[in-house]
Amino acid sequence: MAYRAISGIGEFGLIDKIAALAEPTLHTVQNLITGIGDDCAVYQPSAGLLQVATTDMLVEQVHFDLLTTPLKLLGSKSISVNVSDICAMNALPRYALISIAVPASFSVEMIEALYEGMAYAATEYGVAIAGGDTSSSRSGLVISVSMIGEVSAEQLTHRSGAKPGELICVSGTLGGSAAGLKLLMREKEIMLEHIENNEPYNKSTMADLKEYSNAFQNHLSPIARLDIVRLLHSKNIRPSSMIDISDGLSSDLQHICRSSNTGALVHEGRIPIHPGTRRIAEELQDDALTWALTGGEDYQLLFTISKKEYEAIADNKDIAVIGETTDKEEGLLLSDIYGMTIDLRTVKGFDHFSS
Numbered sequence: 001m002a003y004r005a006i007s008g009i010g011e012f013g014l015i016d017k018i019a020a021l022a023e024p025t026l027h028t029v030q031n032l033i034t035g036i037g038d039d040c041a042v043y044q045p046s047a048g049l050l051q052v053a054t055t056d057m058l059v060e061q062v063h064f065d066l067l068t069t070p071l072k073l074l075g076s077k078s079i080s081v082n083v084s085d086i087c088a089m090n091a092l093p094r095y096a097l098i099s100i101a102v103p104a105s106f107s108v109e110m111i112e113a114l115y116e117g118m119a120y121a122a123t124e125y126g127v128a129i130a131g132g133d134t135s136s137s138r139s140g141l142v143i144s145v146s147m148i149g150e151v152s153a154e155q156l157t158h159r160s161g162a163k164p165g166e167l168i169c170v171s172g173t174l175g176g177s178a179a180g181l182k183l184l185m186r187e188k189e190i191m192l193e194h195i196e197n198n199e200p201y202n203k204s205t206m207a208d209l210k211e212y213s214n215a216f217q218n219h220l221s222p223i224a225r226l227d228i229v230r231l232l233h234s235k236n237i238r239p240s241s242m243i244d245i246s247d248g249l250s251s252d253l254q255h256i257c258r259s260s261n262t263g264a265l266v267h268e269g270r271i272p273i274h275p276g277t278r279r280i281a282e283e284l285q286d287d288a289l290t291w292a293l294t295g296g297e298d299y300q301l302l303f304t305i306s307k308k309e310y311e312a313i314a315d316n317k318d319i320a321v322i323g324e325t326t327d328k329e330e331g332l333l334l335s336d337i338y339g340m341t342i343d344l345r346t347v348k349g350f351d352h353f354s355s
């Protein structure tokens with residue numbers, strides 16, 4: 001990769017580059033009046049819709065490791081995680097403001113790769129990158145994305161609306177992101193060992209990672225489930241509660257149950273484990289179900305819905321019913337494939353799940 005020092009083009013040169021990369025995203029929305037280049041971004045809110053706002057910060061060495069994270073994918077992920085939070089409110093994403101703090105070691109090309117990923121993802125989701133800020137950083141790279149979305153009062157969905165006796169649904173599959181992360185950590189170890197021992201680490205010495213590309217993709221470049229939100233809107237149904245799975249099914253279901261004052265019963269056999277994850281877990285002597293329950297960063301949608309409303313989406317193969325909400329007193333239970341129930345909150349402590 002070519003290397004041009006950022007100091008060579010200066011802060012204004014960098015902002016011009018970022019503005020040029022963000023420019024195509026401005027055409028994805030109609031109501032943006034002023035994008036990057038003035039003191040504020042200006043947009044006309046859509047008539048009759050509520051606005052939802054979220055922000056998410058990604059810090060080098062806390063949330064990502066640049067040794068195992070291509071910048072383009074990091075850019076797209078920083079957009080996706082915010083879109084995912086907007087989706088969790090059953091809203092549509094519209095505008096993003098992006099701030100970055102960049103270490104002196106970064107090149108112009110590295111920032112370009114980061115923003116190419118951001119612009120690509122933003123365009124895919126229909127989000128305009130409308131503004132932001134840049135700073136230098138004395139430590140690692142910091143990316144902060146704020147996003148604004150829109151939703152009608154009728155479609156707005158909180159975590160708090162679940163009632164006992166409703167279905168608990170999850171989109172897509174779980175555990176794939178944790179599998180990808182564990183594999184990346186293994187490869188990093190191998191690479192560092194090679195370097196330490198003065199052995200070459202290149203295409204001829206590294207494992208064939210092609211078969212894992214799906215798991216890597218899940219971790220490095222997750223896709224927010226805007227398609228599910230669009231499906232719900234098109235069917236004119238609203239979940240009673242919803243959250244995106246960023247911390248893992250177990251934690252995120254607890255968030256819903258706590259906010260809604262309900263319990264839950266989840267069936268192990270119905271949890272959609274990402275294909276390939278069981279085999280990767282076996283290879284790494286770990287447990288795929290534990291990854292699905294506690295791994296996090298799958299960015300699928302977890303929602304509750306009345307049985308009657310569910311009928312409208314029952315034919316969708318990408319939405320799994322994993323259990324039912326119960327009275328609060330019944331707690332959060334996981335029923336295993338033999339019908340034994342355990343407290344979902346203590347999953348990690350049980351032999352069955354750590355074997």
Ligand SMILES: [Mg+2]
Pocket residue numbers: 084085088243244246
């Ligand atoms: Mg969230």
